[in-house]
Amino acid sequence: MTEFLDLTEAIRTHLKPGNVVAAEGFTHLIPHAAGLEIIRQEIRHLTLVRMTPDIIYDQLVGMGCADKLVFSWGGNPGVGSLYRLRDACEQGIPHALELEEHAHAAMANAYTAGAAGMPFAIFKGYRGTSYPDVNPHIRFLDCPFTGQKVTAVPAIRPDVAIIHAQRADREGNVWLRGIVGVQKEAVLASARSIVTVEEVVDRVDETKGGTVIPRWAVSAVCHVPLGAFPSYAEGYYGRSNAFYLRWGEVSRDYDRFCEWMDRFVIGTRDFGHYLLALKQHGYV
Amino acid sequence: MSEPVYTPEEMMVVAAARRLDEDDVVFIGIGLPSKAANLARRTHARHLSMIYESGTLDTAPTVLPLSIGDPELSRTAKAVVSVFEMFNCWLQGGWIRTGFLSAAQIDRFGNLNSTVIGDYGSPRVRLPGAGGAPEIAAFCSRTFILLRQSRRSLVEKLDFVTSVGFLEGERSRDGLDVPGRGPQAVITDLGLLEPHPESREFVLTAVHPGVSVEAAVEATGWPLQVADSVGETTPPTTGELEVLRSLKPSETSDIGDKVSSHYEGGSE
Numbered sequence: 001m002t003e004f005l006d007l008t009e010a011i012r013t014h015l016k017p018g019n020v021v022a023a024e025g026f027t028h029l030i031p032h033a034a035g036l037e038i039i040r041q042e043i044r045h046l047t048l049v050r051m052t053p054d055i056i057y058d059q060l061v062g063m064g065c066a067d068k069l070v071f072s073w074g075g076n077p078g079v080g081s082l083y084r085l086r087d088a089c090e091q092g093i094p095h096a097l098e099l100e101e102h103a104h105a106a107m108a109n110a111y112t113a114g115a116a117g118m119p120f121a122i123f124k125g126y127r128g129t130s131y132p133d134v135n136p137h138i139r140f141l142d143c144p145f146t147g148q149k150v151t152a153v154p155a156i157r158p159d160v161a162i163i164h165a166q167r168a169d170r171e172g173n174v175w176l177r178g179i180v181g182v183q184k185e186a187v188l189a190s191a192r193s194i195v196t197v198e199e200v201v202d203r204v205d206e207t208k209g210g211t212v213i214p215r216w217a218v219s220a221v222c223h224v225p226l227g228a229f230p231s232y233a234e235g236y237y238g239r240s241n242a243f244y245l246r247w248g249e250v251s252r253d254y255d256r257f258c259e260w261m262d263r264f265v266i267g268t269r270d271f272g273h274y275l276l277a278l279k280q281h282g283y284v
Numbered sequence: 285m286s287e288p289v290y291t292p293e294e295m296m297v298v299a300a301a302r303r304l305d306e307d308d309v310v311f312i313g314i315g316l317p318s319k320a321a322n323l324a325r326r327t328h329a330r331h332l333s334m335i336y337e338s339g340t341l342d343t344a345p346t347v348l349p350l351s352i353g354d355p356e357l358s359r360t361a362k363a364v365v366s367v368f369e370m371f372n373c374w375l376q377g378g379w380i381r382t383g384f385l386s387a388a389q390i391d392r393f394g395n396l397n398s399t400v401i402g403d404y405g406s407p408r409v410r411l412p413g414a415g416g417a418p419e420i421a422a423f424c425s426r427t428f429i430l431l432r433q434s435r436r437s438l439v440e441k442l443d444f445v446t447s448v449g450f451l452e453g454e455r456s457r458d459g460l461d462v463p464g465r466g467p468q469a470v471i472t473d474l475g476l477l478e479p480h481p482e483s484r485e486f487v488l489t490a491v492h493p494g495v496s497v498e499a500a501v502e503a504t505g506w507p508l509q510v511a512d513s514v515g516e517t518t519p520p521t522t523g524e525l526e527v528l529r530s531l532k533p534s535e536t537s538d539i540g541d542k543v544s545s546h547y548e549g550g551s552e
Contacts, residue, residue: 026338026367027353051367052415075412077351078314082412089410101399103414104337105371112368124376127460128395128448129418134404149461178358179338182367225546226539232355238537241350272547279543 002172002215007227008270010194010220011037019159022049022111022190023056026181027077027239030231031164031196032056033224033271039063040265049158051107051182055230055247058082059265061097062257068098070156072107079244083251093254101135106153111182113155114189122150161190164228165213166235168197168221169204177210178234187213196224198236224271229284243283290520292473294528295492297323298520300384300430300471307331310382311375311420314352316430317384319531322348326527335380337416339365347534356534371416375423378463383424385417385447385467386431389439392485392506394429394449394467396421397442404444414446421447422462433472435505450484457484474500476517480509490515 005013015021015038023031035056038046042065048057049070054077060066062084074085088097102110105125113121122141132138139152163183165176174195176183187193195213200223206212226233230243251257264281268274278284290298293316300320304310306329312321313336322345325332333342338353340361349356358364365374374380387396388411398417402408421427429449431437449467451457457466466484470477475491487509488500493516501508520528 027351028338028355028358071413073413073415074410077353078349086410090407101413103418104367104416105376105419108366108368108371123372124462125419125422127418127422127462128445128451128457129414130399130404130445131414131418178355179340179353179364180366181338181353184366185368226542229539232537234355234358237539237542238355238535239351240537240539241534242536242538244350275539275543276547279540284538284540284543 002218003220004172005220005222007033007037007196007222007224010222011041011043014160014192014194014219015043017043018045020047020049021160021162022156022158022186023162024050024181024183024186025164025228025231026051026179028179028181028231029164029176029183029228029233030054030056031162031227032229032231033227034162034194034196035060036265036271036274038065039261049156051104052077053082053085055244058084058251059261061085061088062094062251062254063261064094066097068100070100070102072102072104076244076248078241079248081248084257087254100137101131102153103131106138107156108182110153110156111185111189114157115185118155120152120154122152125151156189158186158190159192161186161193163187163193164196164233166197166233167199167201167204168195169201172215172218172221173204174213174218174221175204175210180211184211184213187217192219193217194220194222196222196227198225198227198233226275227271229275240284246283288520288522288525290525292492294520294525295517296430296471296473297528298524299476299492299517300428301327301524303428303469303471304329304332304382308382309333309335309380310384311335311337311380311416311424312384313337313386314349315386317386318348319528320384320430322531323524323528327524335374337367337370339367339370341365341374348531349534354534371419375416375419378423380423381425383420383427385420385427385429387429387446389437389442390429390431390470391439391442393451393453394470394479394486395442395445395451396429396447396449397444399444399446401443417447421449422464424464426465426468429467429470431470431472433474433500433503435503438503439505450479453484454482474503485509487511488514490517492517493519
């Protein structure tokens, strides 16, 4: 059953070194506060799974928390490169990073297969591309009914899913609205799940739209207002495009990145203090 | 009346926009394709249905989104579906007619690379990767490719095939069992390349005003074939330029006040 924990406690309880972690949210509702807490607790040797690594995994990779990355598009959306990811791939900074690279369609299917308890997913992707040459987890099979060739990728079954949502009710049912990405599938595919929310309310349901993830699929709920910043939470606050642009400058040079992370993340005790420090220095 | 003044990039966007039909259904990424589709919907293609890979179906942004998951896209969409439904049912299911693609490298058969420059295992430049590109290239009925023309981008051999065009040319794409017809045009800042009906090799069929055939050939990393009669693109009209320049980027959101109200004095 769902426990209400503060974020520090939720990460300490549910995330262990070496875990496979999927912190999802497709541009919208990215659980940035949780990513920063993993960095504060110095949890390492993680396999990070996420369709779009975004700033959240750029920070985790740059701080040396990841041994492996499973992903399908590794840029800073609308801006350009994720420099910490690039440095890890091109120069092994701060250490070598194993990649398992996919396309979006493959990852969405692999999460869904994981959620459905299937060993692998089938779809029709990757034809004519170089991906099967570099990723042994892309295979081809014949349909047993028609003989048609289909593409297979293994299911994604993380130890822990982390997502951000707009609301939870007091029983721990979670409600999200807007671009829903692969979050529900990621939660259902994972052994444990942590959900940070903007607001805790008396009751959530789907009568006003949105998607509910019922409480027995959720291990921990944490009340973290603004927890998706610099991404956004529809109905609560917009995307900080300015921060995404500034991240390009902050992260480009490894030393400057380390300094920034020391000052704003390692040097602050929680997400609230991080935001206050950002505000004080004109980042928000 | 004097001729309007415009940039090569504006010419490229206008040429791309004109390719979209009045009632097209188009899958778009951020950047030039997004500008082109938004221009088309405000000029000749009023019934254009725009789809971004975040799951926003038939969206009508009033500003240009910075990312494919911009709040403006979900706010103005007819429907927002999961990424699984987007890729499996809408794209792979064959419900999207036109796709726009871009890349760091293209070869003469319209195959594209947006994954790595250099060796995959130890890349010189690590690029963002696939995203939706392999499946857009395979499952849209037709695609258009937008990229700036240079010897670095139009190359003899790709370092990596992220998405397939006409594979090795002629009928080789047919063997892949992908329903889309493949790339129908490459629109660059210098002109237009279209596939030869037999060899499927991209051939220069038009240049933009003020660009010579020689300049286009020179800016290509393979021996570019030139059509018997090379056309000249109609320059952007004053109307097209006005609409294009009126497209404003989505604004940033400032959470400063919310930080204060949630966290100032709130935590010990």
